[in-house]
Amino acid sequence: xxxxxxxxxxxxxxxxxxxxxxxxxxxxxxxxxxxxxxxxxxxxxxxxxxxxxxxxxxxxxxxxxxxxxxxxxxxxxxxxxxxxxxxxxxxxxxxxxxxxxxxxxxxxxxxxxxxxxxxxxxxxxxxxxxxxxxxxxxxxxxxxxxxxxxxxxxxxxxxxxxxxxxxxxxxxxxxxxxxxxxxxxxxxxxxxxxxxxxxxxxxxxxxxxxxxxxxxxxxxxxx
Amino acid sequence: xxxxxxxxxxxxxxxxxxxxxxxxxxxxxxxxxxxxxxxxxxxxxxxxxxxxxxxxxxxxxxxxxxxxxxxxxxxxxxxxxxxxxxxxxxxxxxxxxxxxxxxxxxxxxxxxxxxxxxxxxxxxxxxxxxxxxxxxxxxxxxxxxxxxxxxxxxxxxxxxxxxxxxxxxxxxxxxxxxxxxxxxxxxxxxxxxxxxxxxxxxxxxxxxxxxxxxxxxxxxxxxxxxxxxxxxxxxxxxxxxxxxxxxxxxxxxxxxxxxxxxxxxxxxxxxxxxxxxxxxxxxxxxxxx
Numbered sequence: 001x002x003x004x005x006x007x008x009x010x011x012x013x014x015x016x017x018x019x020x021x022x023x024x025x026x027x028x029x030x031x032x033x034x035x036x037x038x039x040x041x042x043x044x045x046x047x048x049x050x051x052x053x054x055x056x057x058x059x060x061x062x063x064x065x066x067x068x069x070x071x072x073x074x075x076x077x078x079x080x081x082x083x084x085x086x087x088x089x090x091x092x093x094x095x096x097x098x099x100x101x102x103x104x105x106x107x108x109x110x111x112x113x114x115x116x117x118x119x120x121x122x123x124x125x126x127x128x129x130x131x132x133x134x135x136x137x138x139x140x141x142x143x144x145x146x147x148x149x150x151x152x153x154x155x156x157x158x159x160x161x162x163x164x165x166x167x168x169x170x171x172x173x174x175x176x177x178x179x180x181x182x183x184x185x186x187x188x189x190x191x192x193x194x195x196x197x198x199x200x201x202x203x204x205x206x207x208x209x210x211x212x213x214x215x216x217x218x219x220x221x222x223x
Numbered sequence: 224x225x226x227x228x229x230x231x232x233x234x235x236x237x238x239x240x241x242x243x244x245x246x247x248x249x250x251x252x253x254x255x256x257x258x259x260x261x262x263x264x265x266x267x268x269x270x271x272x273x274x275x276x277x278x279x280x281x282x283x284x285x286x287x288x289x290x291x292x293x294x295x296x297x298x299x300x301x302x303x304x305x306x307x308x309x310x311x312x313x314x315x316x317x318x319x320x321x322x323x324x325x326x327x328x329x330x331x332x333x334x335x336x337x338x339x340x341x342x343x344x345x346x347x348x349x350x351x352x353x354x355x356x357x358x359x360x361x362x363x364x365x366x367x368x369x370x371x372x373x374x375x376x377x378x379x380x381x382x383x384x385x386x387x388x389x390x391x392x393x394x395x396x397x398x399x400x401x402x403x404x405x406x407x408x409x410x411x412x413x414x415x416x417x418x419x420x421x422x423x424x425x426x427x428x429x430x431x432x433x434x435x436x437x438x439x440x441x442x443x444x445x446x447x448x449x450x451x452x453x454x455x456x457x458x459x460x461x462x463x464x465x466x467x468x469x470x471x472x473x474x475x476x477x478x479x480x481x482x483x484x485x486x487x488x489x490x491x492x493x494x495x496x497x498x499x500x501x502x503x504x505x506x507x508x509x510x511x512x
Binding site: 003004006007011014065069071072073074076078079 | 237238273276277278279280282291292293294295296298299300301302303304305313314316317318319358361362365367371
């Protein structure tokens with residue numbers, strides 16, 4: 001598995017296809033995060049923006065190889081494991097990106113509530129932001145896995161499905177990502193740092209299911 | 224050692240309401256055997272090979288006893304952001320080698336296929352033939368227990384084709400199973416252990432009587448010493464004891480190097496008296512097509 005992960009990571013890094021989502025995410029942060037803003041609000045914003053980025057990274061990893069190259073790796077390692085490596089590398093990349101965003105936002109943000117008076121402890125706030133980022137990365141990975149090969153093959157259907165699913169995952173009540181982001185925003189209003197463990201557990205379960213489904217289908221669908 | 228790969232009543236279709244591409248396939252691929260799969264275009268040869276390589280799960284039936292597998296597709300237009308050597312090193316580690324081993328094997332196989340000049344060339348800039356050499360090298364470098372070749376010879380130059388023939392001989396001699404499809408009916412003729420034909424969506428074994436019977440070029444090897452060891456006899460077309468302690472072996476030309484190596488490294492080592500081109504072993508008239 002280590003060899004597969006190294007291969008997929010090298011493939012993603014050298015292909016430079018990670019550049020567009022990363023640049024877009026940086027622009028998203030530059031527009032929405034400014035120095036002196038309440039830190040929990042900014043963290044919620046950064047986490048929410050990461051969900052579609054994670055889904056996009058999954059799409060990049062899954063579609064990174066031509067079918068012949070994918071077949072060669074799948075024969076050596078098993079198609080399910082090869083696919084799992086794609087998803088893990090994408091999720092890890094999104095996590096690195098999200099962690100950098102949390103550090104940045106915590107440094108430039110103001111550790112206060114929305115009213116700019118209540119103090120918010122910075123380290124717990126950053127921790128809560130990191131958990132929310134993880135929730136969004138996990139859910140983004142699930143969205144990406146469910147809207148790419150082997151579940152959806154044609155790009156014409158997969159990309160709109162990805163965008164729609166990412167949007168729904170962020171706004172529908174009951175979605176772990178929505179709950180985690182909402183928790184940060186209400187926490188900012190009340191001045192209390194939330195601990196989004198329940199959304200994290202729910203996101204982990206959902207993503208594990210989506211990943212298992214996608215990996216199980218790799219050998220069953222047409223190449 | 225390697226186990227036997229078995230397909231039991233295997234069927235494959237794409238989608239729950241799709242047409243059956245192949246169905247009721249029973250096949251055993253024993254270690255150390257060379258199996259040829261034939262059939263007209265579009266009969267499901269490639270699908271069968273994908274099932275054998277583990278790329279496609281059977282829609283019905285069971286596959287058991289899979290050894291470590293390597294697969295070579297017919298075309299390998301891999302526009303990946305790696306150099307040839309870098310890609311092969313990655314694939315070597317995916318096959319289970321350590322990084323230094325994989326890097327060494329990558330160099331060695333590129334050299335064998337006369338592509339060492341392209342070791343530092345990005346895959347996207349390789350010619351079709353050189354890409355195919357990379358595809359073949361990635362499959363051979365980890366010495367898989369099962370090698371699946373889907374028209375792997377297509378696109379290779381003559382020297383590389385011969386090298387692949389020899390590599391296949393070495394693989395089977397080392398106890399690996401090889402299954403291949405190739406449009407050239409004479410490919411590895413004389414060394415093939417079983418020929419299966421895909422027809423009407425299922426698999427039929429060609430009986431020996433209608434075997435290709437057009438053995439490829441052979442080599443006669445005369446050796447002195449005790450009877451040749453069994454791994455040598457497996458690769459020979461005929462073996463006769465011409466005088467006490469002298470054996471004349473007819474070997475498919477593709478396997479001659481492997482046979483000679485096995486004879487010279489056997490215990491006790493056999494003395495090779497003569498190696499000469501031979502006429503293929505005679506067939507009884509009538510079975511010859």
